[in-house]
Amino acid sequence: MLRQTLAALAAAATLAATPALAQTEVPFALDWKFEGPSAAYFAAIDNGHFAEAGLDVEVSAGQGSLDAIPKVATGAFPMGFADINSLIKFLDQNPGAPVIAVMMIYDKPPFAVVGRKSLGIEAPKDLEGKVLGAPPPDGAWAQFPAFATANDLDMSKITVEPVGFPTREPMLAEGKVDAVTGFSFSSYLNLVRLGVPEDDISTILMADYGLALYGNAIIVNTDFAEANPELVEGFLGAVAAGWKDVIADPEMGAEAVAARNPAADVALEQRRLELAIAANVVTDYTKANGMGGIDPERMEKALEQVAETYVFKNAPDASLYFTDAYLPEGNFPLD
Structure with missing residues (x-):
């Protein structure tokens, strides 16, 4: 019995000393x-x-x-x-x-147009006659021409305002633009943090409107x-x-x-x-x-x-x- 116990302890000590499998x-x-x-x-x-x-x-x-x-x-x-x-x-x-x-x-990519219902933005066509804030390097803005084509938007009727990433959502919250391009989840939450009521935010996910x-x-x-x-x-x-x-x-x-x-x-x-x-x-x-x-x-x-x-x-x-x-x-x- 003692011999078995000592053998078991020795085996345990050997296992403890063995390094874990390399990852x-x-x-x-x-x-x-x-x-x-x-x-x-x-x-x-x-x-x-x-x-x-x-x-x-x-x-x-x-x-x-x-x-x-x-x-x-x-x-x-x-x-x-x-x-x-x-x-x-x-x-x-x-x-x-x-x-x-x-x-x-x-x-589905997060490319989106995010607007405010109180400013008349709920669907792609609503952008005509409105001001769209778009940071020039923005990934969503880069896809906007294809989105515009898919939704038959008249770009001559949309005023595009170049904005910076830090000022994009604040400008929308202040009503200086009617909508912005951005990633759906980020722009949405940034607006919420700025005090815009969630039921006033419209998220137009480009993937749901013709963008493949x-x-x-x-x-x-x-x-x-x-x-x-x-x-x-x-x-x-x-x-x-x-x-x-x-x-x-x-x-x-x-x-x-x-x-x-x-x-x-x-x-x-x-x-x-x-x-x-x-x-x-x-x-x-x-x-x-x-x-x-x-x-x-x-x-x-x-x-x-x-x-x-x-x-x-x-x-x-x-x-x-x-x-x-x-x-x-x-x-x-x-x-």
Whole structure:
């Protein structure tokens, strides 16, 4: 008995001295700062999904939709999160750059026109005869010409006022403009914080009014992916699990964000996350087809709409911008 006990203790001591299995470090570049919509990646860390896939993921904040693309293309980051429309243009200007989208996250992009009902803005046609505030570098403004075409808007009847990002929502709150272009969840919440009643805010999501474009996707360095296909597959599976977690419990997701961003307001980021989930992530398409993939016919139409505001140097080819090679068959179910 004593011999068995000593043997058991020795075995336990050996296990305790054995180092934990090594995890592969994967830096991940976000498009923006740590806010509600980034909660899924932190949930994937906190709830052990990345660890189960053998990954040690460090998330880095970004500075805009273009920010992650060159980071991943140069190999500084193996994976990132970026607007696929910006990726399309980047690859057209840099043919052969080793970067591609591998998992669609925003089935509907957050590009929107946000107005006030009290100023007469509820539908696209209401913009005619009104003043539209648009920051020149704004991603939503970049898509406005295609949105205008899809809705037969007479641009000669719309006064476009160039505004800065910091002054965009304050000008709308003060009635200096009738509507603004922006990301749906951000502009909406900024107006709420400025005291605009929620029932006075109209959010015209461009994806609901003829815009076929997709939004943000997980992107990967193609050299890295070809050398580590199973790692990429595991990463995407963990991301999908993180999204399922925050869809089920947005408050947990907001708290995960606040743990990394002490300045964050948990209630505000929970609301921002909920808005992104409802408008951009959980859509009729992802409910029916799962999360992560794209519809080829829609992508072709999206490329036609990109061409309305961008002159391609090379013939657009959807296979250069997105691959489902690392997704499971049937994508990732949301239920």
